[in-house]
Amino acid sequence: MSVQFKIMKTNKPPFTKETAKAKVQAAEDAWNSKNPESVSIAYTLDSKWRNRNDFFTGRKAIVEFLTKKWNKESKYKLEKHLWSFTDNRISVRFEYEWQDAETGQWKRTYGNEHWEFDPEGLMKVRDMSANDINILETERKFK
Structure with missing residues (x-):
């Protein structure tokens, strides 16, 4: 079992500030691995996902979505920050940078996610909103 999955699975609701922060860090680490199968086991x-204007359900759909995403978004680097939490919910703000695999254009994405967890600590709902801006390679924050 990966360390990331252990953290995602062992930090069960109800959350404290420390366990919520650990959950956010584990998610950041998992997403930066760019391994769709590894990421999907935390769900x-x-x-149920809403990612911008995409709505889908289930681990198979998560793997398909992330595979397509990371084929397009090369050189992906993400940072997540705890925004707030309750017993079984966490909200994060994030930003990430990536290079469009087709055009070579660098982009920075800003957004928010709202997560809801089951009693075992797996995410059962992920609701994400984001905006992309074009940046120059020299404007990158994450290298």
Whole structure:
């Protein structure tokens, strides 16, 4: 079992500030691995996602979505920051940079995510909103 998955699975609701921060850091680390299968195991089998204007359910759909995402978004680097939390919910703000694999254009994405967890600590709902801006390679924050 990966360390990231252990952290995601062992930090179960109700969350404290420390366990919520650890959950956010584990998610950041997992997403920066750019391994769709590894990322997907932190979610319930029937996890419901809204990612911008995409709506889908389940781990298979998560793997398909992330595979497509990271094929397009090369040189992806993400930072997540705890925004707030309750017993079984966490909200984060994030930003990431990536290079469009087709055009070579560098972009920075800013957004928010709202997460809801089951009693075992797996994410059952992920609701994400984001905006992209074009940047020059010299404007990159994350290298």
